[in-house]
Structures are given as C-alpha cells and as structure tokens.
Amino acid sequence: MIFRVQENTITAYGTIWSGNGMEFVSLLSLVEAKHKEITIKLHTYGGSVFDGNLMANALRDSKSKIRLEIVGIAASMGFVISLYLKDVYMVSNGYLMAHAPSGYTEGTALDHENNAKLLRSIEKNFIKILIEKTGKTESYVKKWLVGDNWMDAEEAKKEGLIKDFLDPETETEDFNPEQLGMTETYNRFSALLNPKNDLHNNLSDTMKKPIIEALGLIGVDANSSDTAVIDAVRNHYDAKITKAEADLRIANEKVVVAEAALKEQSKTAITAVIEAAKKAGKITQDQVATYESIAEASGIDALNTVLGAIPARNPIxxxxxxxxxxxxxxxxxxxxxxxxxxxxxxxxxxxxxxxxxxxxxxxxxxxxxx
Structure with missing residues (x-):
C-alpha cells in the first residue's frame, strides 16, 4: 500500500501488504501528534487481514477525530476498516465490497484446521462489528459474507455503512463491478485517481527516522528513498512472519508428540484397570472389548466408576x-x-x-x- 501524507491528510492507496499495518500505525501516530482532526483517503481492494486489523484498530482508538473518505472502492479488508469508524464518507460513484475472510495454508491437517478455526473467529468478529455498525440482525448481516457483495454509494448509505456521499474525484464510465471483478474495478479508479495534494514523497525525512529507529531497520537511513524504506519495513515483517510460521510449525509438532504420548499413557492406564477388574472377577475376557470402548469414549474416570459398581465374584x-x-x-x-x-x-x-x-x-x- 502506498501512503502519502500532507498536513492532516493521509492517503492510502493499493493492496494492504504484510508490514503495511505497522507502517500506517507509525504514520498515524506522527500525524496525531500535530493534528486533532485527521482525514484518511482510502482506495483499496483489501489484502492482509492482520495488517488491516492493525490499521482499523489504530483508527478506532485514535485520540484525534478521524474522517474516512472512500475515494474509489473499499473492498474486502478495506470494507472492514470502514466499519470501525463513525464518520465514513464515499464518493457518489464509489463502491463497497464485503465478503468473508479467506486465507490459505500449507502443511498437515492440523495446520489447515487451525487456519479454519482462525478464519471462523475472524468472521465472527466481522459479524459483531457489522451488527454494531448498522443495528441490523445477525441473520441480515451474515448474507454480506456469502460471496462478493458490491454496494454502490446509495445502497451503502441506505444500509447504514456510510454517513453520506462525496463529489467524485474521478469521472468513470458506468460499469458493473460484479462483472468486472475486484481488481479491474480498482484499476478503473486508479487509472484516473491522483491525490489532490501533489506530493513527490510518501514519507518526509522527519517521518523516516522514527520508523527506522522504532523497527530497527538495517541498511536504510533518513536519506534513503521512500521505496528503500518501505522495502526495508516489508522485509522486516516478512522475516517476523517467517519466524512465526516456523515457531508455529515446531509448536504443532510438539503438540502432536505430546498428544501421542498422552494417548499411550491413557491406553496403559486403561489396560491396567481392566486387568485388575478381570483379576478381581468383576469382568471376563469376553467383556474386555466392551469396557475398552467405554474408556475410549468417556475416559478412564468413567471406566473406574462403572467397574467400581460391579461386585467382585469368587468361585464356590x-x-x-x-x-x-x-x-x-x-x-x-x-x-x-x-x-x-x-x-x-x-x-x-x-x-x-x-x-x-x-x-x-x-x-x-x-x-x-x-
């Protein structure tokens, strides 16, 4: 994502990449220190859920008064960011697009199951925010998370997702975003959209230095180009994500080993309890499989309870x-x-x-x- 700063206005265009969240938080913090009212101009088709959440939380928790202006489209994670704010405006020819969070994983079945669990948790949070934003029922807002759901400015206002319209910043021909798709719809605006504040740099030199120091970036300084600093930030977070993924993989492997050991211990304990019951004359060899099934289904405590109720039988x-x-x-x-x-x-x-x-x-x- 490309950020531009001019006085109290932050322009955010493009894909939300890994690392953009912390980059935006740093920029917002510097602007907050100087201005009590801040305008965010947004045009994005989404991207990283985690970085988008960082941006959304920073805007929601800001001590400054935040005004969000959607100057093209706010799709996917861009749509979610707009839910966190009250003062949301959109150009009359703009669009919102909502859908459920998505992602991908590689690895074992456990890796895929963990990712699915995470996505369901994120979706549950989205639904909660939609209900708070619009005042509508859960069943009503859930329909926006099935497939890609486009809304023009008029519908967005009617549903309570924006406060009002803005004059268009670009003149676009009539088109159907559902037919064009998210990327092409974004490009229709991007081809003509230019920030009203003509800036040559995304980051001022005074902003580069605290970002570099805060993240401990290597190989760049306040005199480095914007591209070099942004690449350094991205590399910094890519490295963190790679390490986090490796740590998660190791943790998952340890969980698998621990579960196998626990299962073996449980099996040994069950066998000991059943053998003791056989020796006491409470059950016969033919009944062993039945009581093993009880233990596997309900646990060893349940097995002990069942066997404890059976009196020992002694031969005549x-x-x-x-x-x-x-x-x-x-x-x-x-x-x-x-x-x-x-x-x-x-x-x-x-x-x-x-x-x-x-x-x-x-x-x-x-x-x-x-």
Whole structure:
C-alpha cells in the first residue's frame, strides 16, 4: 500500500501488504501528534487481514477525530476498516465490497484446521462489528459474507455503512463491478485517481527516522528513498512472519508428540484397570472389548466408576476353602445332613473333618445316633 501524507491528510492507496499495518500505525501516530482532526483517503481492494486489523484498530482508538473518505472502492479488508469508524464518507460513484475472510495454508491437517478455526473467529468478529455498525440482525448481516457483495454509494448509505456521499474525484464510465471483478474495478479508479495534494514523497525525512529507529531497520537511513524504506519495513515483517510460521510449525509438532504420548499413557492406564477388574472377577475376557470402548469414549474416570459398581465374584470352591470360623458352610447348605454332604460334595465333607471337627462330629453323630 502506498501512503502519502500532507498536513492532516493521509492517503492510502493499493493492496494492504504484510508490514503495511505497522507502517500506517507509525504514520498515524506522527500525524496525531500535530493534528486533532485527521482525514484518511482510502482506495483499496483489501489484502492482509492482520495488517488491516492493525490499521482499523489504530483508527478506532485514535485520540484525534478521524474522517474516512472512500475515494474509489473499499473492498474486502478495506470494507472492514470502514466499519470501525463513525464518520465514513464515499464518493457518489464509489463502491463497497464485503465478503468473508479467506486465507490459505500449507502443511498437515492440523495446520489447515487451525487456519479454519482462525478464519471462523475472524468472521465472527466481522459479524459483531457489522451488527454494531448498522443495528441490523445477525441473520441480515451474515448474507454480506456469502460471496462478493458490491454496494454502490446509495445502497451503502441506505444500509447504514456510510454517513453520506462525496463529489467524485474521478469521472468513470458506468460499469458493473460484479462483472468486472475486484481488481479491474480498482484499476478503473486508479487509472484516473491522483491525490489532490501533489506530493513527490510518501514519507518526509522527519517521518523516516522514527520508523527506522522504532523497527530497527538495517541498511536504510533518513536519506534513503521512500521505496528503500518501505522495502526495508516489508522485509522486516516478512522475516517476523517467517519466524512465526516456523515457531508455529515446531509448536504443532510438539503438540502432536505430546498428544501421542498422552494417548499411550491413557491406553496403559486403561489396560491396567481392566486387568485388575478381570483379576478381581468383576469382568471376563469376553467383556474386555466392551469396557475398552467405554474408556475410549468417556475416559478412564468413567471406566473406574462403572467397574467400581460391579461386585467382585469368587468361585464356590474359593468360598469353601477360605471361609473360617464357627459357620463356614457354603450358602444354602445349612440344612444338609451327613448323607447329603456325602452325596453332593464328599470332598468338602472330608475337608470339614479336618477344618471343622465339631461340625463334622455333629453330622456324624446325627447319622449314627451317637
């Protein structure tokens, strides 16, 4: 994006590139220091969402009174910038164009999913701003984010997106922006549009120095050309973005590794809990797959809760062998006599003679009447 400064007017034409956001913030700060009222002349078909947001936030939070004049088109991110301000005017032959935020990613499925999540978050924020700007319902403004939606000055005013019209700064033939597309529509104005303030430089020497110092730019100084300074700013932010992308990729890889380790730990814990339940006689081998599914779907805490409600089951032989005390007969055998024991469970009767001699003697005497 090309910026021109004349007194209290900042002209911003072209694509919003990476780095333009901080460049604009620096320029605005310098103009704010001298002027309480600032005019921004905008003609853009959008660009970087993040840099556009920097510009929009700086304008919204400015202590100076900001007047935004759309002198050609404000499309895509340019349209979003206009939403942040109250005093927005547009030339009568200009256009707004709204659509949903877009982007692209390279890499793994996780990279694409993260980008999609980010775009949905940005779109949600756009909808919120549209509602605040126009006072219309969410369902009404959402339609502006489906496809490319062009609005001329009359419609933009009717929808509450601009305050009023301005006289055209260029004479353009009638055309349909939906047929021409965003780039060609932009070019129709750009071919004739010139800033009213005839400037040879975008940045004054007094503005170059603080920008260079603030960003720590290398290879340029206050005497360098505008192009050299702008390129240095762009390179500065391109380097930051490249590093940020590399850091994000490394962070994503660490997340994948951590998730795999956590999954393995969870699997080991689930196996240990199920094996303990099997050993306690709560479940059988045939039921293992069922309880593994419960753990995978609801977590190990849910598995522990389910298994905790199941009583341990001991075999009958274990009950016979392990019960002690005066009354260790298996449940349901209290009324067995000597003959019943001998017929149904002679081994248990034999064990009773050694472990419970009094019980055995009682049964024996009852049979033989001793």
């Amino acid at each position: 032989t274990s009950q016979i062998q392990n019960q002690g005390g005066a009354n260790n007969a298996p449940v349901g055998r209290d009324d067995w006599d000597f003959d019943k024991w001998q017929k149904e469970d002679p081994k248990a009767l034999e064990a009773m003679a050694g472990k419970e001699p009094e019980k055995f003697k009682e049964l024996f005497n009852a049979k033989y009447k001793k």
